[in-house]
Amino acid sequence: MSVAAANSGRKAQVASSFGAVSEGYATAAGMQRLIAGRLAGRISDGDLPDSPRVLEVGCGTGFLTEALRLAIGGAWVVSDIAAPMVESCRSHLGDPGGAQFLVMDAERPAVAGGFDLVCSNLVFQWLDNLQGCIRQLTELLAPGGRLAFSTLAAGSLDEWRQAHLALELPPPTPEYPNAEALASMLGGALLEEEEFVQNYQSAHAFATALKAIGAQTPAPGRQPLPGGALRRVLRSLDGREGVSITYRVAYGVYTKGAE
Numbered sequence: 001m002s003v004a005a006a007n008s009g010r011k012a013q014v015a016s017s018f019g020a021v022s023e024g025y026a027t028a029a030g031m032q033r034l035i036a037g038r039l040a041g042r043i044s045d046g047d048l049p050d051s052p053r054v055l056e057v058g059c060g061t062g063f064l065t066e067a068l069r070l071a072i073g074g075a076w077v078v079s080d081i082a083a084p085m086v087e088s089c090r091s092h093l094g095d096p097g098g099a100q101f102l103v104m105d106a107e108r109p110a111v112a113g114g115f116d117l118v119c120s121n122l123v124f125q126w127l128d129n130l131q132g133c134i135r136q137l138t139e140l141l142a143p144g145g146r147l148a149f150s151t152l153a154a155g156s157l158d159e160w161r162q163a164h165l166a167l168e169l170p171p172p173t174p175e176y177p178n179a180e181a182l183a184s185m186l187g188g189a190l191l192e193e194e195e196f197v198q199n200y201q202s203a204h205a206f207a208t209a210l211k212a213i214g215a216q217t218p219a220p221g222r223q224p225l226p227g228g229a230l231r232r233v234l235r236s237l238d239g240r241e242g243v244s245i246t247y248r249v250a251y252g253v254y255t256k257g258a259e
Contacts, residue, residue, distance in 0.1 A: 018214035019082035026061045028212035035249055036063035036121045039150045042251055044071045052116035057106035058123030062089035075110055079104040107133045113140040124151035131185045141256040153250035155177035163237040169229055174219035182250055189254040196247045203237035205227055
């Protein structure tokens with residue numbers, strides 16, 4: 001199988017996994033909602049035109065859209081790779097005027113440029129070619145326009161990774177970029193990092209929580225573990241007082257022409 005075919009198959013799997021949980025995502029994804037609010041605050045604190053032209057990639061059910069749209073106004077193109085997520089977002093927002101809803105792969109943007117803002121909440125960790133996607137998205141910006149995002153960074157889900165490695169099993173998570181790697185992709189970008197620790201009653205509860213938000217697709221080139229191997233990982237991760245999982249979130253704001 002070619003690399004392109006493998007990537008295409010994984011993209012379909014990601015879209016299917018997220019699409020399948022669109023109805024319950026808003027209830028299950030508490031941390032994603034929290035981070036969307038923090039990203040929205042960073043965006044609205046900056047300078048934007050009075051009625052900006054905005055592209056959102058990976059809208060999900062609308063956490064960032066809802067937190068930001070009323071604050072900054074403007075004309076929005078709201079997109080996600082999973083069609084059910086786009087419809088959930090549209091429905092949640094009441095199909096607002098001034099917004100176009102689009103099923104679109106962030107790595108193959110099918111829109112004209114000239115955006116004052118391109119924004120994305122916790123999507124970049126799912127991309128096959130992050131650097132290439134960032135380049136494409138920045139090309140869609142108007143002069144002085146901004147790309148603003150949050151993404152998982154190095155150190156995220158490290159407890160989950162280490163449980164796999166201790167059993168000599170391949171971790172399903174990708175190698176998340178550190179701040180230096182992200183900065184090298186974004187000349188002149190403002191980067192911040194924040195750490196969250198999520199507590200779960202058990203390793204099984206953690207795995208169930210991942211599935212509830214559609215986040216079970218393994219990294220490129222990896223396959224889901226067989227049931228027996230997965231149960232070994234879960235047993236090794238379990239602690240007497242539950243399981244704590246670390247998430248490191250990077251926030252980036254790039255301004256076109258500020259390099």
